[in-house]
Amino acid sequence: MRDSANIMKTETATDRLGLAMRASHVLVAVFVVAALAFAAIGSWSGDTFFLRLATEALIFAGFALSVDILLGYTGLLSLGQALYFGLGAYVSAVVLKEVPSFWAAMGAALVSALVIGFVTGLVANRVRGVYFALVTFGLAQVAAKAVYNTRSLGASDGLIGVPIVPIDIGVTTVMSNSPVGFFLFTLAFIVVLYAICAYLLDTPFGRVLVALRANEARVPFLGYSTRHARLAAYVLAAVIATLSGALYPMLRGFVSPELLFFSTSGNAVITVVLGGVGTLVGALYGGVILTILKSVVGSMTEHHLIVIGLLFMGTVIFLPKGLMGFVRPRVERLISGKSK
Amino acid sequence: MSTVLEVQGLSVAFGGIRAVDGVSFSAKRHAITTVIGPNGAGKSTLFNLISGLIRPHNGQVTLDGVDRTGASPHLMQRAGLGRSFQITNLFFELTVLENLRLAAQRLENVSRFLLPVKSSKEAFRRVDELVERFQLGSKLGELAGALSHGEQRRLEIAVALAAKPSILLLDEPTQGMSHADTADSAELIKSLAKDVTILLIEHDIGVVMDISDHIVVMHQGRKLTEGAPSVVRNDPAVKSAYFGDA
Numbered sequence: 001m002r003d004s005a006n007i008m009k010t011e012t013a014t015d016r017l018g019l020a021m022r023a024s025h026v027l028v029a030v031f032v033v034a035a036l037a038f039a040a041i042g043s044w045s046g047d048t049f050f051l052r053l054a055t056e057a058l059i060f061a062g063f064a065l066s067v068d069i070l071l072g073y074t075g076l077l078s079l080g081q082a083l084y085f086g087l088g089a090y091v092s093a094v095v096l097k098e099v100p101s102f103w104a105a106m107g108a109a110l111v112s113a114l115v116i117g118f119v120t121g122l123v124a125n126r127v128r129g130v131y132f133a134l135v136t137f138g139l140a141q142v143a144a145k146a147v148y149n150t151r152s153l154g155a156s157d158g159l160i161g162v163p164i165v166p167i168d169i170g171v172t173t174v175m176s177n178s179p180v181g182f183f184l185f186t187l188a189f190i191v192v193l194y195a196i197c198a199y200l201l202d203t204p205f206g207r208v209l210v211a212l213r214a215n216e217a218r219v220p221f222l223g224y225s226t227r228h229a230r231l232a233a234y235v236l237a238a239v240i241a242t243l244s245g246a247l248y249p250m251l252r253g254f255v256s257p258e259l260l261f262f263s264t265s266g267n268a269v270i271t272v273v274l275g276g277v278g279t280l281v282g283a284l285y286g287g288v289i290l291t292i293l294k295s296v297v298g299s300m301t302e303h304h305l306i307v308i309g310l311l312f313m314g315t316v317i318f319l320p321k322g323l324m325g326f327v328r329p330r331v332e333r334l335i336s337g338k339s340k
Numbered sequence: 341m342s343t344v345l346e347v348q349g350l351s352v353a354f355g356g357i358r359a360v361d362g363v364s365f366s367a368k369r370h371a372i373t374t375v376i377g378p379n380g381a382g383k384s385t386l387f388n389l390i391s392g393l394i395r396p397h398n399g400q401v402t403l404d405g406v407d408r409t410g411a412s413p414h415l416m417q418r419a420g421l422g423r424s425f426q427i428t429n430l431f432f433e434l435t436v437l438e439n440l441r442l443a444a445q446r447l448e449n450v451s452r453f454l455l456p457v458k459s460s461k462e463a464f465r466r467v468d469e470l471v472e473r474f475q476l477g478s479k480l481g482e483l484a485g486a487l488s489h490g491e492q493r494r495l496e497i498a499v500a501l502a503a504k505p506s507i508l509l510l511d512e513p514t515q516g517m518s519h520a521d522t523a524d525s526a527e528l529i530k531s532l533a534k535d536v537t538i539l540l541i542e543h544d545i546g547v548v549m550d551i552s553d554h555i556v557v558m559h560q561g562r563k564l565t566e567g568a569p570s571v572v573r574n575d576p577a578v579k580s581a582y583f584g585d586a
Contacts, residue, residue, distance in 0.1 A: 015435075015437065015438070015457075016434075016435050016438070016481070017434070017438060018457070018458070199456070200454070202456055202457055202458075203453065203454050203455060203456060203457060204445045204448060204452065204453050204454075204455075204457060204460065204463075205453050205454055206457075207438070207441075207442055207445065207457060208442075210434070211431055211434075211442050214431040214432070214433050214434055215429065215430065215431050215432070217429065218429050218430070218431065219414075220392075220412065220413035220414040220417065221391070221413055221414075221417050221422070221423060221500070222414075222417065222442055222443055222445070222446065222503075223414050223417040223418050223446040223503060224414055224446075225412065225414045226414075
């Protein structure tokens, strides 16, 4: 049909959101190639420290994805996303100490994310803007203090002695204490999380979230309940954060209440702003950049937070769209030039 | 002619001021019903009551024979109501295409809600129709915020019409337009009435008299009178509401 051919032509030529997402895919591919090169070098040189640090960077990058779903696509600033990262970490640690099964830990984390995300989402989504930021902050503080004071969860010490788990992924089994194996597994896991987010954002559902950020007042007249849409975005972000958090005890063998503290939530926001709000891929690059900074600058001076603070301010002022906000439009031009 | 929208004794008060006070009228199928009245007469509040943005304290809103009083805007949209706004209300940071596609995506089967946008054939077909009708073809890839005022007003109507509503509420569609653009828009609105029932708020009295089938005159929250343009034009009460008791 000539008609529908025409439609598809206008669609591909003018769908900026689709083009931007394809540019993000390209940048993720670059990221993966770089990560594989890093893994090769790491395993060849017999390194453990940097591989495990990079794995932690990936875990926090996955966590930052959840912040980007809320901030970059739905327009919601959460200052308490650590609640879900910590939830995943603790649920995973508790399950692994009872049953050392990767899939059991992940399943439990997923269910807890859906339940807790839904309930807290009902509370947080009663308000907007600054009040939403404050309520999410408050929810995370309540959770952090509750865990901090619960002896069965290790109180201020956290839970230690999380066993090494074999991760059976069908074709092979990865041990969580293998530096390069678990790094590669985490890389694949985070790419899958990215792919899920990217897929959902390119559906009518995802476009409703984009519409929410662009002009919330107009959304009801498209036939969508803004409250339901925001809640769905909130639960999705909770799931992404929780699943990322669930990997943490497998890497480190312990969890501590700090994972639920504001610094964790704040770092995720900084990660997304550094990497580029509303790009998804920015969370991955931002996660790595922030981890490198913390570790490199932290090894030179104990005042590394000053450096990170200055860098954050510099980014907001000089690169308000973050690293990917600068890089991605160039990639877009590159790939749209090719397709024409 | 059958009735699409029926409003009965609709009232709301803000802090003791009766913004809309016992207003009743109905909109007939494929007719253009226009609400006029001086500033502050309660016209936009009336639209907000009908479209669900404000809950009425009293009265009833019936759409296609079903009582929809107090339903939320998204439920009114699903019941077949489309509306535009007095102050342009678009997704300014999104393209013209995406504004239209978003507005049309409710036409797509719900089962496609979690499938890629690319496969939304129904929505894209509707976008194509709208693009042709509203002559937005050359602007599809531009951001809505980058359009001229006249183009934005046109897009605003197209967005309101995208989901094929049974009634279209247009709140001052020619607001801020040049004389030539106003005439074009009037022509456009008139042509739309072939497919959709229109409820209009309009200040340009020339346009009103030209395209309306039925006119409801509001003054200080109440309905002053209603009737065909020729009747309303010569009503002394209307003249005194607009020009004072001369």
